[in-house]
Amino acid sequence: MVKVYAIDGVTPVVNPTAFVHPTASLIGDVVIGPECYVGPGASIRADFGRFEMGPGSNFQDNCTAHGFSGEDIIIGENCNIGHGAVIHGAVLQDRVLVGMNAVVMDGVVLHDDVLVAALAFVPAAMEVPPGVIAAGTPAKILRELTDEEKQWKVAGNRDYHNLTMRCHATLNEVEALTELDSPHPRLKMQGSKPLYKTREDT
Template sequence: MTAWSIDGVSPVVHETAFVHPQACLIGDVVIGPECYIGPFASLRGDYGRIEVRTGSNVQDSCTVHVFPGQDTILDEGSHIGHGAVLHGCHLEPGVLVGMNSVVMDGTRIGARSLVAAHSFVRAGGDYAEESLIAGSPAKLIRRLDEVTLAWKANGSHVYRELAARSLATLHEVTPLREEEPDRKRVSTGRDTSTPLHELRAEGA
């Protein structure tokens, strides 16, 4: 990873967390146990504190920042999809923020809620637990059903496992020139996680 100190404040990364070498942490950033921080994620604690608590993941190309004197909090099991932007917000435990969504300052997202992909959540919002939040600007759609809650919880677990797998086996290599005979697969398959739309189709 690239880690930078500012005003004498350095990032903190728990020994069981994985931060990709191409991620960037600046200043007052605290990464808790069993977290996963993906490539090109930028967590910039140069105005306030960013806390990424136990078992959370911040995926590829996400940006996490804050206004002066404020904090951005990702409570335990937060699940932040590729390309999302979080700015001065508080995610309660088990929140999923979908790909390319934006959650703005002073917003609280209640526990186990889901912010749908490509949503824009305006500043100052306050959403109850287990909410489906979607749109641009985003609004409360409904309470999440049990299928979605279970699928979401599994996704967070899968990323905890990815943090451990990455710590144990991820390393830089020179690419092969051609595919090997009987090329092996990575250790995850359909039994690990299934897309939500497929789960719904199977249950229909």
């Protein structure tokens, strides 16, 4: 059962086509749109302002969202928020990718098709223009995304669309086996590859 909490009479809203993992926590003025994915251990605290996630976006394992009083957190359509990232009072437009363990601070605006590298720190009030990579601590704009990188982002988002449907269809809590079956079933996946492998193939 997902941990959903109302505060001051405001209850989270989750579209029925979205998937929220049972270990995630949603508090207050949360709006999760259609076909979104919220991963294990994610914490979305909308107890000071609204958190809104647009259609097809994902907020992966152990991500955190929060903000100061009256500041909304907006995540647009088809965004990928990587494992362990922190979004604090920021606005993300469409098709944004925030890498693993990156931190995006208050007043930041990430325009369409931005890629924030893993472990980056995007400082308060920074505005990142469309279609670029931002990386480092503090983050700096490195260059424009290549067509290959844009396609890779889209493929990764498609994987999470598919995962949302798979979770609705087949995810269930079970007891672990004590030994391998013979033969033991394996997952048969044909999703996207890590970016470095995509580059090796071209």
